[in-house]
Amino acid sequence: MFAIRLTPRPADDSTLVLAVGPAGADALPEPLAGEVTALLSSADDPARPGAVQLLPRPARQPARVLLAGIGAGDEAGWRAAGAAIIRTVRADEPVGIALGPDVPAEGLCGLAEGLWLGGYRFRDAPRGPRTAEVTIAVTGAHPYEQSLETARVTAAATWLARDLANMPASVKNPAWFAEQIVAAAATRPGLTATVREPAQLAAEGFGGILAVGGGSASPPRLLELSWRPESASRHVVLVGKGITFDTGGISIKTRDGMKLMKKDMSGAAAVVAATLGAADLGLGVRITALAPLAENAVSGSAYRPGDVITQYDGTTTESTNSDAEGRLVLADALAYAVAELRPDVVLDLATLTGANAVALGKRTAALYSYDDELAAALTAAGAAAGESMWRLPLPDDYREYLRSDIADRHSSPTRGAGSVVAALFLSEFLGDRRDRWAHLDMSAPSWAEQDDGDLSVGATGWGTRTLLRWLVSA
Structure with a gap:
């Protein structure tokens, strides 16, 4: 990740960035104030989050001024501004952002998060990474230093989740991921x-994971990542679907249906990245991340x-479609979590169904839970993080559809x-944790077809930021 540093004032040789809110830009010395006022008066909605206006000033200091819209000045507006700023400037261009005296700590956190997320580059992409430093001029350090560190950890975790999902499946087999x-x-x-x-999976009865991975020359794995702070009084288990490539198996996908299936482990990427991020932040909750x-x-x-598959809990599943493989590996991991880890809360994230996108489109995940309080907390965390979700029902009369x-039961x-x-x-x-469980079906929002706000084309790392927000108070 490129460097972002707090400073008392922007360097003279850097591009100066000013935030534009409902009241315009902050007070400036002349003649710059007049130039900025003239540009804003001719711009179309310059305060809109993510709007950027460029003011060239040849042979003067600063030589370039960017005016970035922050909307109402909430965290989301600052995040959008950060992403737009970093996409507007060159990778080798020093940038100095001048903040007014009344910017809240969450505003700086959103700005820095947007800068880092908008500036993401997959390590094997032809576009080079950013090389020049970004400075943010603030008055006083507290509490901005902590806000910047929170943004850095959150962005680093999201970068990791994106890197994992973007990695070609020719490299990213189960052993490599682990x-x-x-x-x-x-x-x-x-x-x-x-x-x-595989030998241990067979000995312990992880039949779903073994069945799904049985057709590949790259054998399956179950990764268990644990964060156990001494002060923890709650235990959260995070389960993420980790299909490193999905051909559909015998029920083979079409060419178009298969071309993005390197991303089918995005749920696993999110839960492990969030757990690593929680450790970096020193969060006081015990976390176990399971990645089948x-x-x-x-x-x-x-x-x-x-085929009839015996799952970890000893029950059997008739596989009616080998392209419904994610639920088989998740079932083993969930059953193991309940039986052996006895968590207070269980969450799973999975690129599980295309039906999610039919209902909710490309930017919104489907949320399922029997726990109203948990569902509300996750929805609020997602809204704060900029990751949208919508709760859908779990009607008991539909269980008849699972009868074999x-x-x-049968799988599909x-x-x-x-x-x-x-x-x-x-x-x-x-089992008895059903009322303390939530499932996020996030196949559609796990991938962006183009740069869009704080999303860069490719894997989005969806869920990483939501989990970190939620874990702070879990």
Whole structure:
């Protein structure tokens, strides 16, 4: 990540950035004040969040002035401004942002977060990373230093989740993913990471993970990442779907349906990145992140439609569609979490269904929970983080859709309500924790087709920021 530093005043040789709110820009010396006023008077809605106006000033200091709209001046407006600023300037261009005296700490946090998120570049992308420093001129350090550090940790976690999802599947097999997180955990005191390989998965009964990963030359894994601060009184388990590539298996996808399936582990990326971020922030809640990792491939050893799979809890699932693989690996992880970890709260994030996008579009995840308080807290955390979600129902009469004649349930009903029924399938494995569980179906918002606000084209890292916001008070 590029550097952002707090300073008493912007450097003379940097591009000066000024925030524009409902009342215009902050007071400036002449002749700059007059030039800025003239530009704003001719601009169309210059205070709109993310709007940027450029004022060239050849042979003068500063030589360039950017006017960035912050809307009403809330955190979201500052975040949009940060993303727009960093996309407007060159990668080698020093930038000095001048803040007025009344900017709240959350405004600076949003600004810095937007700068880092908007400036994200995948490490293998042809566009080079930013090389020049950004300075933010503030009056006094407290509480801005802490706000900047919170933004840095949140952005770094999101960058990691994006990097993991953007990585080509030719590199990112289950073993590689697990190795990256084990290495990251080793650098942070208080974090431990363990990895179950196929023999241990078989011995302990993780039948869903083994079935889904059985067709690939890259065997499956179960990654368990744990943060255990001494002061913790609550234990949260985060489960993320970790399909490192999804061909659909025997029920093979179309070419268009398969081309982005390197992102099918975005849920796993979000939960491990958020756990690493929680450790960096020193959050006082115990967290266990579970990432069931598998590649759903086509081969002679791949599982088939009609197979009956024994899950971790001993119940059986008839696989009616090998492209409904995510729920099988999540089921094992959820059942293990309930039986062995006994958490206070269980959350799972998964790029689970295309039906989510049909209902809610590209920017909004589907939220399912029997717990009104938990659902409200997650929705509020998502709104604050800029990650939208909408709660959908869990009607008990739809459980009939899961009925199988040869197993305890089947995996993929064909009678519609695809996202709802997938959530109901997962709820079968929560036991007495069903009322302390939430599921986020986030396939559509996990990927951006173009730069959009604080999202960069490609993987979005969706859920990482929401989880960190929610964990602060979990």
